[in-house]
Amino acid sequence: MRTIRTRLGTVWDILRRGTKARQLVVDGGRLEFVDAIRAFAILMMLQGHVIELTLADGWRDPGNALYFAWRHMRGVTAPVFFFASGLIVAYLLFRAPHSIDIARLKKNLWRGGRLIILGYLLQLSWDMLDCLYHGDDCIWNWALRTHVLHTIGVGIFVITALAYFTRHFRWLFPIAALLLMQAAFMFGPMVTVQESLPGVLQIFSTYVLNVHAAFPVLTWLGFPLAGALLGFLVIELRLHERIWVFLLLPVIGYLLSSHSWSILHGVYSAWWSDYTDWLNYGVFTYYRLGEVLMIAGIIGLLTKVITVPKALRATARETLGIYFLHSIVVYSAGMKTFLWHNLDFSLSILLALLLMVVFIVYAMYAPAIREQLPFMKYLK
Template sequence: MQTKDTRLYFIDAIRAWAILMMLQGHFIDGLLDNAFRDNSNIIFNVWKYFRGITAPVFFTVSGFIFTYLLIKVPELGWDNPRVKKGIRRGFQLVFIGYLLRINLLGLFQGEIYSTFYLVDVLHCIGLSILGIIGVYVLTANRKKWLFPSVLLIITTSLFLFEPYYKEVNFYLLPQWIANYFTKANGSVFTILPWFGYATFGSFMSIIFNKFKNHEKLYSRAIGISIVLGALLIFGSSEFFLAISQATGIQLFADIFFNNYLFIRLGDVLVVFAVFMLLRKFLTNKVGLKLGQSTLSIYVIHFIILYGSFTGLGLYGFFHHSLSPWLVVTGAVLFMIVCSYLALLYEDHKTAIKAVSNKGIGTVKLHVERTILLSFGVLRFLSIKLLRLFGLTKN
């Protein structure tokens, strides 16, 4: 029988891979000159396709790991201590998502820029965790099959009816709320349909946990993931077209013409299969530590690339202006720098929290701790960058 940590190695490895792909994806997409965005170029097309896999994998693995830890606890419903921790975590992620979009210069001038209200990946993952908790609490004291069934129904429904709700006009809602449902105002992600990937990851973790002690767990999981993934990638579009032709229902034709959700779900399954297949080789401590430090990496990359708090980031200076060679070299360096700083931060997290709290007293509210921690990260980065350029010795 395998230990818990061994079983989760491949999950941490997937998280590490996904966060690194996000780093290079954001860097290249933001800084590559438009003249080199040639869809007829096979290298650009391959990069573009794999960049599109990153977010579905990230949402799926987030739902997987959160639910896996949630259901490991014997207590059910509100008695499960992971429920309250998850609620705090969900709201923390939403809060950090907004915090990273604050511009201090505008704030000091008494102005909050409209970009502050845009929704990004942290907001959606935070809400996804809260959504999974809601489903768990409502089904915890009922039949065991109800929780995974509801999760799978949510995924299927969100993916099937995406052609309908993406056309909905949310103008009646306050704009900051509407931003969670529509990209019309500039939001990068919306809770619909991305919550569907998180619920699918949650569903997968329940199945994984149910058969965790089975001697053929991985061989069967790999086989099922590859077969189902291949069917979704290469056969789902034709499947929906056939249903549309047989029933005359326009919805299935609409899915056929823009079938990215089910295809990407197939990609996710193939990625899971590959990492499960290679799980025995994915025990490098640095790689696993990166997988456990995704939030720190995300915060650091946002500060450096997009200029959180100051408005001074690489995106502002080099937006769509670099050649392929420069942008690829820069992306590699960007991944290394962000990973290095994140690992340094994780190693010194306790000390940074102590520095942040010094002179302020005991912080009782979770939101206050989040603010202090975020500015602790900013202070830590500033010191490291100053030392890097030889501007300070202390």
């Protein structure tokens, strides 16, 4: 009887405080595989935006294997970015022994709000001001359109709220994150594919409808939640030290991608008759999640045999600054005006590589830049 009570007490203590393994976790050191994923995501996003903007129409041949592969991989960079953001947010929140890092929690609320504000600032343009002056509909459709920063900002809010409400029973966090992730991917498309929302709910349309949002939050929130789930398990069980985890992730990813249609079709068909649009969107997001897990596993394996270069670690630390500044350079500094679909294959790639090098150098010198230009701290 005493043994049973002891074991139950151990389980209770784990639920409240976490495992012994997490109490041995590093003292604030960064995880190489997380840095590698974040650096990969931001650099691939950068080159994707540049090539998509500048590549001439004559080179956009879907029958070309290289172009097809590039275009497919371009579509997975945003999910990887969201996944990595959720992973690092959860990892940093749960590093504190026995509870969550309250200081980090408050910092997350500020950071999430800042990302959303910066996202709207990126929408400012002469065209938008002209729309505002004339009262055109494009104000609603473009100026308030949500994209990467808004989705990450909302993701940070949700993950932080989950961490706070489960702080006394920390193992409820991964359960809640998993359930919300599944709800986002499975039921989010029911709202996402709608053309409009009824009545006063229309004010949320730029966040939840595919026609107004680049990444509708109700569905794409699943990616940061998936990252947060892995981040929690990393800090609790030190999964980053076990190579089998990185071997398992691609397998899970492949199974998820290959079976997403049958799973969703079975769920939808059991309850609804008209679900084609939901199914198409839901299968797409599950398929991308599978690819994200495969990429995370491959990058994790590489970090076991290759040390992440200092330049890439710096790049991972400056993802916000790189995203914000590259958006200005690519879309607001003349590149869109003079180079829109105007370069051949080699020049487009060369320009993308050049900008990647420029922003890697920026990342390495960003701390020194912030000392000279204090306002740049808002991009950290």
